[in-house]
Amino acid sequence: MTATLDRPAVTVGRHARVEAARTRPRRGRGLVVAVHLVSAAVVVAWSQLAFLGRSLRLDEAQSLWQTNHTYGRLLELIAQDVHVPLYHVVLRTWRLVLGDDIGTARVLSLVFLLASLPLFYLVARSVLTQRWALFALVVFSTSPFVLWYGNEARMYTMLLLVTLASQVAFLAVVRRGRTAAWVGWAATAVVGAYVHYFFFFVLLAQGLFLLAVSRRLPGRTVLKLTGVVVLVVAAFLPWFLYFRANGSASGTRPQLPTPSSVDFSNVYSQFLFGFQSDPVNTTLVSAWPLLVLGALLSVRVGSRLDRNGAYLLVAAFVPVLTAFVVSHLVTPFFLSRYMVPAAPALLVLVVAFLAGLGPRVSKVLAGALLAVTVAGTTVQATSSDNPVEEDYRAAAELAEQAGPRDLVVVSSPFTIYPFEYYYDGAARVSTLPVWNRQQSAPTYDAPELPAEAQSLTDGHQYVYLVLSYDQGYQDDVYQYFASRYEQTAAYAPSDGLQVLVFRVGYAEVVPLGSPPA
Amino acid sequence: MTAPQLDRFSFLQEIPNRAFLVGNVAFALVYTLVITFAFPHGNPVLFGVLIATEVFHLVQIVGYCWTVWRRDAERAFDPAFAGSVDVFITVCGEPVDIVRATTRAALAMDYPGRVRVHLLNDGLVAGKDDWRDIEALADELDVTCFTRVTPGGAKAGNINHALGRTDGEYVVVFDADHVPHRDFLVTVMGFFTDERMGFVQTPQYYANQHANRITRTAWDQQTLFFGPIMSGKSRLGSAFMCGTNMALRRSAVLEVGGMCEENIAEDFLTSLFLHERGWRSVYLPQVLAEGLAPDDFLNYYKQQFRWTRGSLEVIFKYNPLVRRGLSWSQRLQYLLSASYYLSGAVIVVSALLPVVFLLTGATPIVTSTMTLALVFVPYMWINLYVLQRTSNSCYSWSAIAFSLSAWWLQLSALYAVLAGKKTAFAVTSKDVGDGGRPNFLRLVVPQLAYIALGVVALGVGAAREGFSPSLMANLAWLSVHVAISVPFIVAASPSRAPRRELVEVPAEPTLVDEPVGVLR
Structure with a gap:
């Protein structure tokens, strides 16, 4: 004859009690x-x-x-x-x-x-x-x-x-x-x-x-x-x-x-x-x-x-x-x-x-x-340090200082959607890389940047550069403008969102509401 | 998610889930490998120490999972077994009422064969005042009393003394405060139908576990050992004697020269000698006797120290790995059991790592604290979950905290073993007089010193680092180690507001003639 040494777990009753306590008629x-x-x-x-x-x-x-x-x-x-x-x-x-x-x-x-x-x-x-x-x-x-x-x-x-x-x-x-x-x-x-x-x-x-x-x-x-x-x-x-x-x-x-x-x-x-x-x-x-x-x-x-x-x-x-x-x-x-x-x-x-x-x-x-x-x-x-807050409304209000002879450039291109939702200014809005919105979003091509940027800035006095959602080329864009033009203002409406103002043309008339250099 | 009501014997009932055991080993292995190889090393000394501690943990985890992998299943058993039995009740100054309850219960045990009950009175050699009362009790209950007049060998010497004066084929040993159930003998002795069965061990159940914080925690710690661990050891032929609630084959014990008197943990070492000679053992996971846990911090401390020192002596003087006659399972099991008490050194190293960082800026590895978290947290969680699951939810935070806080005790025992010194405790267990807890804070001075050191280190670290992520992580680690020591310190600290003057011991009413009251 043998003796059994491993006794089975006896927890069924306990689980049933706990379950009953949880499902007891609601009081x-x-x-x-x-x-x-x-x-x-x-x-x-x-x-x-x-x-x-x-x-x-x-x-x-x-x-x-x-x-x-x-x-x-x-x-x-x-x-x-x-x-x-x-x-x-x-x-x-x-x-x-x-x-x-x-x-x-x-x-x-x-x-x-x-x-x-x-x-x-x-x-x-x-x-x-x-x-x-x-x-x-x-x-x-x-x-x-x-x-x-x-x-x-x-x-x-x-x-x-x-x-x-x-x-x-x-x-x-x-x-x-x-x-x-x-x-x-x-x-x-x-x-x-x-x-x-x-x-x-x-x-x-x-x-x-x-x-x-x-x-x-x-x-x-x-x-x-x-x-x-x-x-x-x-x-x-x-x-x-x-x-x-x-x-x-x-x-x-x-x-x-x-x-x-x-x-x-x-x-x-x-x-x-x-x-x-x-x-x-x-x-x-x-x-x-x-x-x-x-x-x-x-x-x-x-x-x-x-x-x-x-x-x-x-x-x-x-x-x-x-x-x-x-x-x-x-x-x-x-x-x-x-x-x-x-x-x-x-x-x-x-x-x-x-x-x-x-x-x-x-x-x-x-x-x-x-x-x-x-x-x-x-x-x-x-908190103004909230890392996921995106204040495109403030960015748009800042960009509304731009006049008809200025240009607003938004990069990354897809951020033009929230920006446009609020923007009601006189200046034209474009993206960099330039985006034909009838087609899919453009890809960044570094050699093309100078030409694209030049085509945008030609004939304008100030560029309001709205930078957010870095897709890997934000610094290239910034360096392009910073190395060629005078930066006259910089704003950070929210974390990761910047509005930078560059003077790209030298007409005699200073745009209305232009921020001090 | 919570179920406060547990069967009081539920620690015997869990069947381990092997998927979690495998997962635990896998996580531990991955963590150790990642720590060792994936991260750049920092201070080489700290790195070496860290790896040593992690390998120790890994070995303990693998050993634990191996042990609890499966319970002992079936052994030969003869319900009509009737070999003659001498019941030894070892007494060394315990109150007479407690000895009386144990003796009466022993006399009431059912058994078809011859049973003789003996009181093994060491009160005289131990200098206890009431040693004559035990002799009077023996007369009162009509049992034999062996009062030693020549000291030596402590409890083992006491048993050996009685072995020389009795002749039963089998010996059953109870501590004076462990009350056997009526069915102890009929449930246990049948295993000796196996002619190579050397001894049978049953759980050491604490009936006074709810008396206070110490008894509760001591019991929680027991549940893990007498639940899955001993069952696993039994399966591996490595169940060892635990000093009480056990039955021995006289011829087997005599073959190894009686109970070993050279070691403070005589039961552990005698088991090893018996296994070495090819005797078998079995652990019967059934509560057949109910005893008393150490009920104050000093007694708990002394008990732990005794176990630690005895176990460490086995490593350093009787290393099981090189003993002939043991199977590899037995060698490893003995080594695992004994080496558990080396964890004091490991714990103190872990506790000092954040202090070292705060004081010096040195770290063992160089990595993002979050990357470390990603490998450490799952490892730690599954480790604790397996512990909880295998103990059938009988283990507790305070049991862990007491174990982790015993590092100084274990280091002291290690030093005593290595230096061959005897250790005396310079505190006594006298009551504070109003029923409260006595003051044993002297025993936790090392833990208090650690907290003070941590505070100083935090100041130094904050001055050097400022509020850096590293400082924050090490502050959190420091907090964890301090929090772990809090239950231990609280248990040692005096109290003036006892909850109850008298704690009833929940004895089996049908098995014991009268309930036992214990004054706190």
Whole structure:
């Protein structure tokens, strides 16, 4: 006879109790509704006070320009760009119905953000008690990163919304595996695929997670997962073929650098603290060894990473890590705004970590988290060092000092869109390299620069050179003018955006409003 | 994500997830390789020291994952086994009430064969005032009492003394404060049906784990050892004796000359000798006796020091790698267990690196702090996750903090072993009089000195560097090391506000005649 020495894990009952506690009939529904309303009010208040009225940014100008076209032409333009079309189709419709100004366009993003709030709460509730999930919601509603994109006429809060919807459905799949959950997850997968390419990394993370836990799930999980994959591929195939037929965005891809470890850490820093000046951001990310302390503190008796928590961990890190690796192996596309689907999961994990600490410590640290988040949003809204603010409105107002005999030269060429949105001056506006906007954006050819610049300056008195979004030749452009002409003024309306004034001609009449030399 | 209610024996229940074990080793390997080869080297001395510490960590991680990879599964067992048993209850000044509870429980054990219970009274040779009370207790309970009159060999000497005066085929040993369950013998003795089975070890469970911070942390530390580690060692034929709650084959112990009296960790070394002679061992992951944890900082400190010194002596005097008769698994397992106590040196090096940077600007490697983060953070996180998972969520932050803060204790033990010196503790465990915690801050002076050094170094570093990313990163590291030492320092510091005057020990009511009360 033998004796068995390895006793099986006896945790089923405990998991069942925890699950029951989480799914207990909702008490304090009024509180939940109240906190949602307060959170929505906070989002709207921040937007009104700090963000909705800001200057149009480059990408927003792109959105407006693209959605100015008919639906057919819009699809064509998007196919030539590096995005998928759903947001733009919705935005065009929105503008047709409600108005075509930038403020109206931004409100669409705000609506997506507001719609995200209850979904965020549901995701948070999967791993947190009601009280902590509501706290997480409040932090989410004051998050500088989320608020920034909640007021930008781009697709990022739509991506956030569809990601959260996908996560709610996915967590239901993981929890019970009912058909309705699978249908919901499949539906959000198809929609998400048409909102942003990055959503495929969300799906990848979900697929890998499902495969990892499939043995413990009811029903034929792998088969159903395969079905969802087939559905998404089938749904996306028409667009993919259309995209290929339109050149695969070969001429419109932005030149992005290969991401470094700093870029990787900046993603998470921005998720939590928003867009801060370089010194502040450097200080924050340099304190990363405190994560070690956090990890040590998270080792607690009885504290387990359950399936929902494990998924959120995957959702917070795997898509970003995958994007980082792909950016190194295939092509760089690593921008923190693309990673926005990972932000809610990270926030929930941070709150979950705090919730697991001792009651007094957790309250203090929760207060600190909220204070830091609000401070981050405040600084982001008010600081002139905000690294992602683009004040083309101020640049245009400065350039409006130019007279009819002057010239405004914008470089990089595509930045002419936000500039033109505000510019109402007397001087003609051109780009360098010169761009025939009936065709795709021009490429820079160094030997051609003198000739092109000369053709622009001939016959003009002053050139207002508006430099932003360096595509690798900004210094060449600047050096050309600086080495030949007298620079009479220089302005920096925002980080990375300069307005330089050069005297290129010597007529007897000084232009009206000319700045002092 | 949290589940506060755990089965109190849940530390025995987790089955390891091998994917995470593989991941842990892979991350550790990648991290070590990156640190070693991918980054430009800074100060060569610091670099060499850093690599040595990282290799130590890597070996410990690989060893840990190997150990917990699978639990011991099945052993031959005869439920009708009835070999004669002598039960030894080792006593050395413990309160009579505690000894009484243990003895009564021992007498109440079910067993088909002959059982004799003996009190091994070392109170006289240890100069304890109540040694006569134990003899009176033996009369009261009608058990034998062996009171030694000639000192020597500490607990091992006490057991050997009794071995010479008894004749049972098997010996079961309980510390005076470890109360056996009624089914101890019927659950344990059947393993001796294997004629080469030298000893059977069961967990050392602390029934008073909730009494205070020290007992709680001491128990948390035990869970990892008596959960996955001992089960893994048993699988590898390397489960060793832990001094109590164990059953021994008399002939096996006598074959190696009795319990080893030359080493402060007599159980560890005797196990090695038994394995060397080809005797087998098994660890039964089932709580069959409930004992008491050290309940104040000094007792905890002494216990840890004893284990550390005993283990380090094994490395330096009985190096398992060169012992004949041991399998390679056994050699490596003994070395891993013993070398764990070298981590004090490794920890102090890690703690001093930020201080050295702040004072001098010297670093072991030259790289972006964020690049370092990218390889270190995942490695660290999966490491802790595996620790938590393999302990079935029974391990705790304070257990880690106590382990990491024991560097001075371990360095002192290392020095004592290398210098061949005896160590005495110049503090006593007297109560403060109002029921609070006594003052043991003298035992954590090195940790306090580290904090003071860190503050000075921070001033120097800030004056030299200004508010640079490097300063920030090293300040954060310094904060981590200081935070780690805080629970250890707090546990050593005096307290005047005890939460409870009397702590009930949660004994098994059906197994023990009366509950045991422990005064704090």
